[in-house]
Amino acid sequence: SAVISQKPSRDICQRGTSLTIQCQVDSQVTMMFWYRQQPGQSLTLIATANQGSEATYESGFVIDKFPISRPNLTFSTLTVSNMSPEDSSIYLCSVSGRERNNYGYTFGSGTRLTVV
Amino acid sequence: DAKTTQPPSMDCAEGRAANLPCNHSTISGNEYVYWYRQIHSQGPQYIIHGLKNNETNEMASLIITEDRKSSTLILPHATLRDTAVYYCTTGGTSYGKLTFGQGTILTVHP
Numbered sequence: 057s058a059v060i061s062q063k064p065s066r067d068i069c070q071r072g073t074s075l076t077i078q079c080q081v082d083s084q085v086t087m088m089f090w091y092r093q094q095p096g097q098s099l100t101l102i103a104t105a106n107q108g109s110e111a112t113y114e115s116g117f118v119i120d121k122f123p124i125s126r127p128n129l130t131f132s133t134l135t136v137s138n139m140s141p142e143d144s145s146i147y148l149c150s151v152s153g154r155e156r157n158n159y160g161y162t163f164g165s166g167t168r169l170t171v172v
Numbered sequence: 173d174a175k176t177t178q179p180p181s182m183d184c185a186e187g188r189a190a191n192l193p194c195n196h197s198t199i200s201g202n203e204y205v206y207w208y209r210q211i212h213s214q215g216p217q218y219i220i221h222g223l224k225n226n227e228t229n230e231m232a233s234l235i236i237t238e239d240r241k242s243s244t245l246i247l248p249h250a251t252l253r254d255t256a257v258y259y260c261t262t263g264g265t266s267y268g269k270l271t272f273g274q275g276t277i278l279t280v281h282p
Contacts, residue, residue: 060215089269098259099216099272148215150270161206161263161270163215 058083058151062164069139069171076135077167079149084129089150090122093166099148105132139171176260176273184254184280190247192276194260197241204263205236206270207245209256216259216272219245250280 059082069075079088087106091099102122103111111124125133136143146166177195184190196205204223208216220227220234222243227234233246247254259275 062215091272093213098274101269101271104269146213150215160218160221161208162218165215166213168213 058085058162060149060151060162060164062149062167064167065165066168067170069169071140071171073139074135074137075139075169076133077147077149079132079134079164081130081151085151086129087152088126088132089152089161090124090132090134091148091150091163093146093148095145102134102147136169139169141171144169144171175271176262178258178260178273178276180274181277181279184247184250184278186252186280186282187249190245190250190254190278190280192245192247192258192260192278193242194245195242196260196262199240199262205234205240205243206261206263207232207234208259208261208272209254210259210275211253211256219258250278252280252282254278255280 061080063078087104089104090102092102093099101114102117103113103124105111105124105126107126107129121137123135146168148163148166150161150163152161204221206221207219210216220229220232222234222236236243257275257277259272261270261272263270
């Protein structure tokens with residue numbers, strides 16, 4: 057399966073600031089997925105990022121709050137903008153193994169964000 | 173994506189089989205059933221997936237009912253390190269997204 061490096065692993069940020077999370081994959085993938093996991097909750101998909109096009113956002117998530125870049129087939133960033141304490145969550149990126157004839161999805165280790 | 177329903181929590185004795193159920197009654201014909209687990213806020217770990225036949229790998233077995241409306245993940249000999257949140261989800265064979273339900277907190281006790 058793919059190997060994903062996600063950073064930072066954790067951060068504590070002041071409200072009103074922005075944080076950019078990076079996700080690097082060891083192989084080229086068509087689609088990358090960004091999830092949010094609020095404390096004690098399940099994973100919620102934020103958006104799907106394709107290389108060369110704008111990300112597709114799920115209901116309740118907007119580009120102004122969570123801008124995403126996908127400059128190439130191995131890298132993506134998610135920015136959490138104008139943060140508030142409600143944004144304190146774990147953010148995870150994920151890729152599908154479909155392109156390697158493996159149907160499992162691989163997740164990064166996550167970024168634990170605390171907004172104070 | 174089909175919605176999945178799982179019991180919120182289950183207990184299992186170490187060394188015994190853990191059988192985790194999942195209902196996915198709205199699954200469509202081309203959707204796979206996936207199982208993942210998450211150990212204490214790490215990224216979810218892929219366990220197994222299946223379409224209609226039962227599947228087994230080094231981690232677990234997956235039993236899918238004939239009507240595909242439910243499935244059971246079996247950990248044949250649970251260990252303390254299997255304590256985690258287990259997620260059942262469904263997804264297509266393309267590059268599509270996964271939608272996660274609330275999962276089952278499995279606690280394996282000595």
